[in-house]
Amino acid sequence: MQAADVCTTQKAAEILGISVTSVQQLVEAGVIEAWKTKGGHRRIPLAAVHAYKSNYAQHSQDARAPRPARQSGAMLPASILVIEDNPMERALYQKQITSWGLQVSLRFCENGYQALMEIARDQPDILLADIIMEGIDGYEVIRTILDDPLLADMHIAMLSSLSPEELDARGGVPQGVVFFAKPVNYDELRGYLRACCATHARRGAPA
Incomplete structure (x- = not known):
């Protein structure tokens, strides 16, 4: 995987509009794929970040559909x-x-x-x-x-x-x-x- 295809937790947080801590929680829960470099730094595939963002938006849109009163x-x-x-x-x-x-x-x-x-x-x-x-x-x-x-x-x-x-x-x-x-x-x-x-x-x- 090329460097352009991965990002840091900070960059993932910016893309998703949440805190770095939240990204770390999602990674630890196995919701977003990631790994650590030899230096101990997390690296996250950009595809995984965008997939989570897309899936979350779709779930949110489905849930917000008007419910019958x-x-x-x-x-x-x-x-x-x-x-x-x-x-x-x-x-x-x-x-x-x-x-x-x-x-x-x-x-x-x-x-x-x-x-x-x-x-x-x-x-x-x-x-x-x-x-x-x-x-x-x-x-x-x-x-x-x-x-x-x-x-x-x-x-x-x-x-x-x-x-x-x-x-x-x-x-x-x-x-x-x-x-x-x-x-x-x-x-x-x-x-x-x-x-x-x-x-x-x-x-x-x-x-």
Whole structure:
């Protein structure tokens, strides 16, 4: 393979529009082919980078196809995706949200990489994202969503124990994103999800 046919992780990150860390995660997961030189530097075939970019775009486009708002006269529930790497917190979210009687479907991801793949497969109506995670963190997932106009209808909330100063150092809370400090006030979260579900119902109501 000629030098022109391969690239560094930095170049792959530029092509894909993600961080170098994210590229490394994809390589380690075996999603993108790569190898290391004798000097320990990763080299990635450009064909593998472009194939991943093409496949991801196709999956995303398929997932974003308009879903019917009603089936047999019934409103489809709002879909919630929760990104949380702590299993105890995932269990707590499951218990709390399912106890509120909301018309929602609920699913979980343990990290940002899984979340991006899940969003590409089936775009959620509501995203609840932890921030501090290994590899692709919540900030990167949210930035990816906000940079894509096809995902503009998604409700997004960040849930984190970061202090205001730590949030500011990372760029603050993006416009249009709701922030919940941990430990989460579940009464506030319930109110937020109820409002999101009401918006979902209005969008799906027949004209």
